[in-house]
Amino acid sequence: MPTEHIFATGPEAAADIAARIAGILSDAIAARGMASLAVSGGRSPRPVLEALSHSDLDWSKVVVTLVDERWVARDSVDSNERLVREALLQSRAAQARFVPMKNDADDAYSGQPEVESAFATLPWPLDIILLGMGDDGHTASLFPDGRELDEGLVSKALTIAATPPVAPYQRMSMTAHAILQSRHIFIQIGGSAKRAVYDRALAGGPVDELPVRLALLQQDVPVEIWISET
Template identity: 70%
Template structure:
């Protein structure tokens, strides 16, 4: 079962999560000489990324990538890469090695092979995967009812192109196998609506209905949840 951390507000949760991430990255550098993390975009991770940006780590030994990305230009407002460059990859953390998952290919399907090759050069397993969750139960870009969901849940590849059923833009996403191959999985939950989805996802049921279950209903990889009002 997940380890849960409860906080009265999102700022407290973000500060605690940033401290936990920094500690694990530091431990990984001390133990193996390198550390790696895949981060999510969106509003919830932003204060975590801002806090991490000033953390005194040897960032030159940290590999940073994304859990998923919209197939938009890196400077587009919806780009997760842009969020990272404007938050985490500033100050000391700018020394980290960033591996993007958006390239110059015309679409996510054409771009996936090059991203898969780039990911093969990242030190695996990833030390940390920081997930988010939508109110439909999706995580990364593994959406309920997406045509690619079955492949995303079963493929041995690390990445998969996805066309969301409702959300705009093609995506490139980590697969379930890549997420579960990490040493630690973290998840942020904020607000009553997502807490209700999370509580439902903890119950037995098909992963295809609520894809976040791929992380919650498994005992292969330790998972910790940061929950705030």
Template identity: 50%
Template sequence: MAVIEHLFDSPSELDQALATRVGNVLRDAVAVRGQASLAVSGGRTPLGFFKALSQAALPWSQITITLVDERWVGADHSDSNAKLVQDNLLQHAASVARFIPMKNAEPSPEAGLSALTQAYAAAPFPFDAIILGMGDDGHTASLFPDADELAHGLSSQALLCTVNPKHAPHPRMSLTAHSISQARHLFLHISGAKKREVFDQAQQAGPIEALPIRFAIQQNKVPLHVYWTA
């Protein structure tokens, strides 16, 4: 399926353009189906996008927001993606959106998997929009190239998978490659020369296991819209 690139001169231009595009997707989904769903990634890159989207005039009470992946830490932990979303996206107009966290009270992702799968299954699926990020090692979601669970995360038909990366902190919960590729609209939000280099490399032939973002590039269900700025 096609990779469609959207290149911007500044992060602020990208953030506003992506917020407008995603907002239109969500608005159209509510108009057609009465509800919409959005799964977002963590990290520093999407903060400006979150803040722009949070102020959009959308039917937020009919929109469900959830996560692409999460670290198995408390909701008040500085590494929590839920905290990032609560503090930056679920604000202003978006404060009335429904939020499904990707962490529960169980002591490990493995123990929490069943209940979280049920919680995620209650969201409008397939997701109307998924916003992926990408690490310098080519991981996306929490599908890390060094994780013992990578093969399962890439091949399983399940909605979620657990991940224990060898070179990143915290056990994780993640959407599988399968559930990501079911999205009605799929976006990759990246910035900087290093990630541009990694993404260009991932577009070349090579094993998905080496650069897991390749699954999103190579899947044939939905175009991958790449939003990039230096």
């Protein structure tokens, strides 16, 4: 069962997540000389990343990457890379090594081999993967009814190009295999609607119905959940 952390507000949860991440990264640097972190995009992670950017770490020994990315220009408001650069890779944290999920290929499918090669250079297993969860139970860019979902759940590759069922952009995503190649999985759940989806996912059922179950229902990687009312 995941370890749950319950908070009244999203900002309180975000501050606690950032502190927990910083502690694990610090321990990893002390133990192995480096640390690694993969983060999700969207609105919820921004406060976490902003708080984390102020952490007193040797950021030159930290590798940061993304869980998934929209295949858009790096300066697009919809780019997860832009979010990470604006919210996390500031001040001392700018010294971190960042491995993007977007390259100059015309589309995600032709760009995937280069992304896969870049991800192969990461220090697996990653120390922390910070996942999000959508109202439909998707995590990373592994969507229910997505045409690439089955491949994303069984492939031994680290990344996969995907076209969400209802979304304006192609995506690049970690596969389930990559997500489970981590020492810690963190998931942020905010609001009553997502709490209901989380409870349903935790109760059991097919992973392809609610892909977040790929993390919640496994026993190999410890999972921590931060739940807030807002």
